[in-house]
Amino acid sequence: MEVKPTKGLKVSVDATREALFEEEGVEIKKIAPFKGKNSNGVLTGRTLVGYCEVKMSDLDGKKHWYPIEQILAENGDALKEEEILIPTEENSDGEADESGEEEE
Numbered sequence: 001m002e003v004k005p006t007k008g009l010k011v012s013v014d015a016t017r018e019a020l021f022e023e024e025g026v027e028i029k030k031i032a033p034f035k036g037k038n039s040n041g042v043l044t045g046r047t048l049v050g051y052c053e054v055k056m057s058d059l060d061g062k063k064h065w066y067p068i069e070q071i072l073a074e075n076g077d078a079l080k081e082e083e084i085l086i087p088t089e090e091n092s093d094g095e096a097d098e099s100g101e102e103e104e
Contacts, residue, residue, distance in 0.1 A: 001077045001078075002077060002078050002079065002080035003073050003077045003078075003079060003080065004079070004080060004081075004082055005043050005045070005047050005052045005068065005071075005079045005080075005081060006043065006045055007043060007044060007045025008042060008043065008045070009042065009043045009073060009074075010040070010041075010042055010073070010074040011040070011041055011042070011043055011054060011071050011072060011073055011074060011079070012039050012040055012041075012071070012072050012073075012074065013034060013039045013040075013041055013054060013056070013066050013070065013071050014033070014034065014039060014070050014071075014072070015031060015034070015066040015067060015070040015071070016030060016031065016033065016070065017029060017030050017031060017066075017067060017070075018031050018064055018065060018066055019051045019065035019066075020065070021065065034059070037058045038056075038058050038059045039058075039059075040056075040057075040058050041054040041055055041056040041057065041058070041059070041064075042054065042055050042057065043055075044063060047068065047081050048065075050067060050068050050069070050081065051065045051066060051067055051068060052065070052066060052068050052071055052079065052081075053065050054066055054071065068080075068081050
């Protein structure tokens with residue numbers, strides 16, 4: 001089963017990389033695997049392009065951004081990020097044209 005990454009959801013992180021948001025941009029950094037209880041955290045409810053923000057109280061008490069596919073809910077369910085379509089000028093009726101063809 002899959003669950004949406006919602007605020008307050010308890011999770012277990014098995015990440016090999018982390019996103020670091022800085023003034024100059026975003027850096028994806030490799031990290032060492034977690035051991036034991038240090039892998040537990042709580043989602044803040046913020047997601048961005050395949051990454052979730054997790055408050056890692058057992059690790060260091062700070063918020064970290066980990067790949068959504070490397071995070072499991074406390075019960076072992078996978079997380080599924082909701083995709084939100086953004087209308088374009090060519091197609092402003094709220095639905096994306098998935099055919100890939102241009103309209104005339």
